[in-house]
Amino acid sequence: MFLHRKETIMPVNVGTPDARFGQYLLEQFGGATGELTAALQYWVQSFHVTNAGIRDMLQDIAMEEFSHLEMVGKLIVQHTAKVDQTPVFDAPLFQMKGVGPHLVDSHGSAWTATYVQEGGNVVRDLRANVAAEAGARQTYEALIKRCDDEGTKKALTHLLTREITHAQMFMKALDAMGKLEDPMFGTVQPDDTVNVVFNLSHGDDHRGPWNEGKIYNGESFEYIADPQPRGAIPPSPVNPDDEKASPTRN
Numbered sequence: 001m002f003l004h005r006k007e008t009i010m011p012v013n014v015g016t017p018d019a020r021f022g023q024y025l026l027e028q029f030g031g032a033t034g035e036l037t038a039a040l041q042y043w044v045q046s047f048h049v050t051n052a053g054i055r056d057m058l059q060d061i062a063m064e065e066f067s068h069l070e071m072v073g074k075l076i077v078q079h080t081a082k083v084d085q086t087p088v089f090d091a092p093l094f095q096m097k098g099v100g101p102h103l104v105d106s107h108g109s110a111w112t113a114t115y116v117q118e119g120g121n122v123v124r125d126l127r128a129n130v131a132a133e134a135g136a137r138q139t140y141e142a143l144i145k146r147c148d149d150e151g152t153k154k155a156l157t158h159l160l161t162r163e164i165t166h167a168q169m170f171m172k173a174l175d176a177m178g179k180l181e182d183p184m185f186g187t188v189q190p191d192d193t194v195n196v197v198f199n200l201s202h203g204d205d206h207r208g209p210w211n212e213g214k215i216y217n218g219e220s221f222e223y224i225a226d227p228q229p230r231g232a233i234p235p236s237p238v239n240p241d242d243e244k245a246s247p248t249r250n
């Protein structure tokens with residue numbers, strides 16, 4: 001069951017409305033890194049997670065993301081409240097669609113479920129969530145750097161902060177499963193190249209923990225400085241419909 005409370009999770013008080021900034025804020029309402037994406041991603045994932053603790057965490061965070069979606073929506077509606085007085089070039093999107101929010105990003109592209117990363121495996125999902133939180137945090141930072149309104153900045157700083165907290169929670173959950181540093185999951189075992197690193201961009205080559213030292217299975221990285229192809233030239237394609245070059249003219 002869903003129960004909605006009309007009070008927002010944190011205050012949303014815009015001092016000076018700025019319709020153009022309202023358009024930027026759509027990035028976190030109907031955009032790829034936005035709160036709708038996060039809320040639906042964690043909520044949908046939670047249905048297939050068998051671990052009760054991780055399922056509970058996903059549902060807690062999903063509900064917080066819906067609360068963030070509400071905050072961003074309230075910010076947008078306040079920023080577009082005086083949209084009639086704004087020159088059309090300041091916020092063309094609201095001039096066409098009316099006062100916000102709308103389920104589009106800052107360029108007017110409609111929100112799409114292809115933004116949502118989920119795939120029936122808790123490790124895969126939690127790793128996608130760490131990436132999702134990084135994207136959200138970066139968008140909030142970009143918004144804060146372009147924001148002149150103190151009330152808006154305060155709300156956005158809270159939203160940015162929470163994405164850091166969520167990233168930490170997802171990383172702790174992965175760590176609890178021993179899957180923060182161990183890249184392997186699932187049941188299909190890798191082949192014998194799992195410890196091999198190919199140096200395929202030559203010049204100014206660097207070594208570091210990503211290509212030397214021990215890996216998750218106790219073996220060490222094998223660094224191939226000058227990789228050679230291991231597959232021979234594959235058979236020519238057979239295509240009866242293809243045009244044949246004349247043997248006498250080429």
Ligand code: MN
Binds near residue numbers: 065159162
């Ligand atoms: Mn959020």
Ligand code: MN
Binds near residue numbers: 167
């Ligand atoms: Mn988050």
